Amino acid sequence: MTTEQKEDIIVKARGVTKVYTMGAEKIHALRGIDLDVRRGEYLSILGPSGSGKSTFFNMVGGLDRPTEGNVEVDGCCLRELNQKQLAWVRCHKMGYIFQSFNLIMTMTALENVALPRIFAGESPSEARDAAADILKTVGLGHRLTHLPSQVSGGQQQRIAIARALVNKPSIVLADEPTGNLDLHTGEEIINLLGELKSKLGITIITATHDMKMLSASDTVVWIKDGRADRVARKGEFEIAIGTIDGKTLA
Amino acid sequence: MQQQQQTIPEQQHVSWAVTLNVSWAGIKRRFFRSLITMSGVVLAIAFLTYMQVMNKIVQALVEARDPVLDAILQAAGVEIHEESSNDSIVLLIILSLLACFVGIVNSMLMSVTERIKEIGTLKCLGALDGFIVRSYFIESSVQGVAGTCLGCILGLIVSIVVAFSSYKGHVATHFPWGGIFNALLVSLLIGTLLSVSAAILPAYMAAKKQPVDAMRVEE
Ligand SMILES: Nc1ncnc2c1ncn2[C@@H]1O[C@H](COP(=O)(O)OP(=O)(O)O)[C@@H](O)[C@H]1O
Numbered sequence: 001m002t003t004e005q006k007e008d009i010i011v012k013a014r015g016v017t018k019v020y021t022m023g024a025e026k027i028h029a030l031r032g033i034d035l036d037v038r039r040g041e042y043l044s045i046l047g048p049s050g051s052g053k054s055t056f057f058n059m060v061g062g063l064d065r066p067t068e069g070n071v072e073v074d075g076c077c078l079r080e081l082n083q084k085q086l087a088w089v090r091c092h093k094m095g096y097i098f099q100s101f102n103l104i105m106t107m108t109a110l111e112n113v114a115l116p117r118i119f120a121g122e123s124p125s126e127a128r129d130a131a132a133d134i135l136k137t138v139g140l141g142h143r144l145t146h147l148p149s150q151v152s153g154g155q156q157q158r159i160a161i162a163r164a165l166v167n168k169p170s171i172v173l174a175d176e177p178t179g180n181l182d183l184h185t186g187e188e189i190i191n192l193l194g195e196l197k198s199k200l201g202i203t204i205i206t207a208t209h210d211m212k213m214l215s216a217s218d219t220v221v222w223i224k225d226g227r228a229d230r231v232a233r234k235g236e237f238e239i240a241i242g243t244i245d246g247k248t249l250a
Numbered sequence: 251m252q253q254q255q256q257t258i259p260e261q262q263h264v265s266w267a268v269t270l271n272v273s274w275a276g277i278k279r280r281f282f283r284s285l286i287t288m289s290g291v292v293l294a295i296a297f298l299t300y301m302q303v304m305n306k307i308v309q310a311l312v313e314a315r316d317p318v319l320d321a322i323l324q325a326a327g328v329e330i331h332e333e334s335s336n337d338s339i340v341l342l343i344i345l346s347l348l349a350c351f352v353g354i355v356n357s358m359l360m361s362v363t364e365r366i367k368e369i370g371t372l373k374c375l376g377a378l379d380g381f382i383v384r385s386y387f388i389e390s391s392v393q394g395v396a397g398t399c400l401g402c403i404l405g406l407i408v409s410i411v412v413a414f415s416s417y418k419g420h421v422a423t424h425f426p427w428g429g430i431f432n433a434l435l436v437s438l439l440i441g442t443l444l445s446v447s448a449a450i451l452p453a454y455m456a457a458k459k460q461p462v463d464a465m466r467v468e469e
Pocket residue numbers: 020021022027028029047048049050051052053054055056
């Protein structure tokens with residue numbers, strides 16, 4: 001066995017490039033990203049708006065295909081999968097969390113969270129039992145039959161986290177999960193993600209432009225103009241941020 | 251050495267029954283909005299039903315061959331002895347059905363545009379194109395059938411009221427039960443076919459939406 005396998009890399013991105021063509025204009029959103037994500041780590045991608053974080057997410061999450069380069073997830077090359085296999089990967093291996101929560105507004109918390117299990121082939125009643133359990137885990141056991149519009153933003157994001165976790169994915173992708181929340185609620189969500197990571201042994205990849213949201217991270221990657229500018233492990237980035245931001249993290 | 255490529259299984263389809271179970275939440279909670287969407291169907295089918303039922307009632311009165319009735323019918327302008335030409339009425343019905351068809355296609359397309367994010371999200375959670383098509387299909391069928399039933403009832407009530415006010419109790423004596431039953435059946439069939447077929451194009455367009463669309467933040 002090679003040393004690479006021993007290190008247990010769950011996401012391996014190599015030379016990932018994305019060019020959007022808008023009429024005659026070509027937008028180079030990603031200019032060749034190489035990145036390894038270790039199993040079980042909490043990796044934050046930090047970069048200003050428009051730096052290509054969401055674009056990179058879409059590639060890792062199997063939501064879009066790179067113009068060039070490869071993404072391997074759990075030893076499986078996303079490029080080689082057909083639509084139905086990609087749907088399987090999205091359903092079983094990935095959990096997505098969005099900035100704007102993306103809950104189905106006509107469905108209750110329970111119905112929202114049950115969806116991934118139903119798509120995985122479980123019966124609706126079994127799926128709802130599992131959904132109730134995971135909603136209790138994120139502290140929403142008392143909001144099962146509420147519609148998203150009947151709970152707060154922070155609670156909506158908790159429902160979304162429960163939905164992302166209900167199929168026991170290996171990777172959770174969270175694109176600016178605190179972008180629509182106030183600072184305090186945002187920190188609660190980040191701490192919840194950090195706790196769940198340790199408890200369930202999942203890998204979390206999250207994007208943010210807010211350095212206050214790095215507290216739970218094991219690794220931070222700076223993205224600039226579609227390139228991975230710098231990588232820092234836990235213990236390194238507090239110092240790094242201190243020098244950039246002029247102040248240390250609380 | 252190259253790591254061995256795992257074989258990833260293909261995502262399996264969700265059955266019709268489960269799709270209905272999942273779609274039901276949306277159908278139920280969007281019911282009043284759907285009623286507005288379906289108002290075109292209700293009116294077109296009410297018109298179709300009214301025309302048919304009136305026709306059956308008058309026909310029954312004519313066939314009664316009652317001199318008193320004939321006089322009333324003649325006064326109302328009904329041709330008793332000839333096959334009355336109703337080409338223009340048929341044209342009117344076809345036009346109203348066409349308008350209704352275009353109306354459903356249009357409102358379903360709007361609902362697809364409104365729900366791009368929702369469709370993208372469902373695909374992120376593992377939904378296949380087939381699930382999106384089926385759930386749109388179920389939703390529009392349920393709405394179409396509900397709208398058609400309402401239209402039938404409305405058309406029937408109006409035609410009976412109009413018939414009674416023109417021909418009084420004679421309508422009751424010569425009430426064409428069988429004919430009206432057939433007319434309702436025809437309306438129900440046409441309304442359902444119409445709304446289901448109008449939903450096919452929007453459903454396929456909905457399924458084509460990509461999961462990346464869910465990521466885009468619009469507010
Ligand atoms: N669908 C798209 N079509 C065209 N350009 C896009 C599209 N999505 C993103 N871009 C462009 O790619 C760049 C990176 O965008 P994005 O990945 O959304 O950045 P971030 O998430 O870091 O804010 C931006 O310049 C953006 O305008």
